[in-house]
Amino acid sequence: MRKNFFILVISFATASSVPAQKKKVHFQSINQFAMVGGESQVNSAFQTLNGIKFSNWFSGIGVGIDNYHYKALPLFADAKWYFGDDKNGFLYGDIGYNFPLKNKPEKEIYYYDSYHFSGGIYTDLGIGYQVRLYKKSYLLFSLGHSYKQLQIHTEIFATCGDCNTNRYDYKFSYGRMILKAGVMF
Numbered sequence: 001m002r003k004n005f006f007i008l009v010i011s012f013a014t015a016s017s018v019p020a021q022k023k024k025v026h027f028q029s030i031n032q033f034a035m036v037g038g039e040s041q042v043n044s045a046f047q048t049l050n051g052i053k054f055s056n057w058f059s060g061i062g063v064g065i066d067n068y069h070y071k072a073l074p075l076f077a078d079a080k081w082y083f084g085d086d087k088n089g090f091l092y093g094d095i096g097y098n099f100p101l102k103n104k105p106e107k108e109i110y111y112y113d114s115y116h117f118s119g120g121i122y123t124d125l126g127i128g129y130q131v132r133l134y135k136k137s138y139l140l141f142s143l144g145h146s147y148k149q150l151q152i153h154t155e156i157f158a159t160c161g162d163c164n165t166n167r168y169d170y171k172f173s174y175g176r177m178i179l180k181a182g183v184m185f
Contacts, residue, residue, distance in 0.1 A: 024054075026052065028050070028058060030060075030140065031046075032049075033045075033182065036066065036176050036178050036179075037176055041069070045067060047182075048062060049078050056087050058080040058090075061077060070101075070117070072098045074148070075122075076095055089130075090127070091128075092144070093123075093125050094122070096121075096123075098149060098150065100118065100119055118150070118151045119149070121149050133183075137185045138185075139182075140183070144180075145178070148174045150171075150174075152170045153169050
């Protein structure tokens with residue numbers, strides 16, 4: 001017991017003699033509007049992120065609305081690394097899960113009797129730049145590549161007694177460019 005107490009006192013004395021760093025951890029919120037474009041169309045998206053910034057790192061949790069092809073709600077973890085002399089440039093990465101926002105198909109598959117949408121992986125990687133607006137408020141611009149997965153399970157029920165039910169599974173994987181503008185405070 002005495003030995004543990006002595007080690008604790010030595011550890012505390014050593015830790016308190018190290019000069020304190022003036023880097024602070026603080027909460028930040030980021031709200032972004034995005035244009036998402038892929039092979040066939042351009043749609044809008046919105047994201048809100050909340051997390052902490054320490055030194056030149058940001059880490060947080062985000063949620064959004066993604067209107068590309070099928071509406072979805074991505075829930076993701078976000079990390080940013082700020083670089084440059086003024087720490088205005090940044091690299092970012094998001095990874096999470098994409099939840100579908102509806103359970104009805106578009107016009108092109110209207111004839112199915114049963115539908116079930118399910119989500120899949122969501123990623124977003126890119127580079128950006130921030131411009132100071134006021135004290136700790138910034139305007140953000142970024143360009144990246146986003147990936148979104150969705151799946152649809154459909155069934156056509158037979159009208160005759162001895163006929164089989166037809167089942168179809170569709171898997172959608174969308175790789176697209178994403179251009180974002182937002183505010184961080």
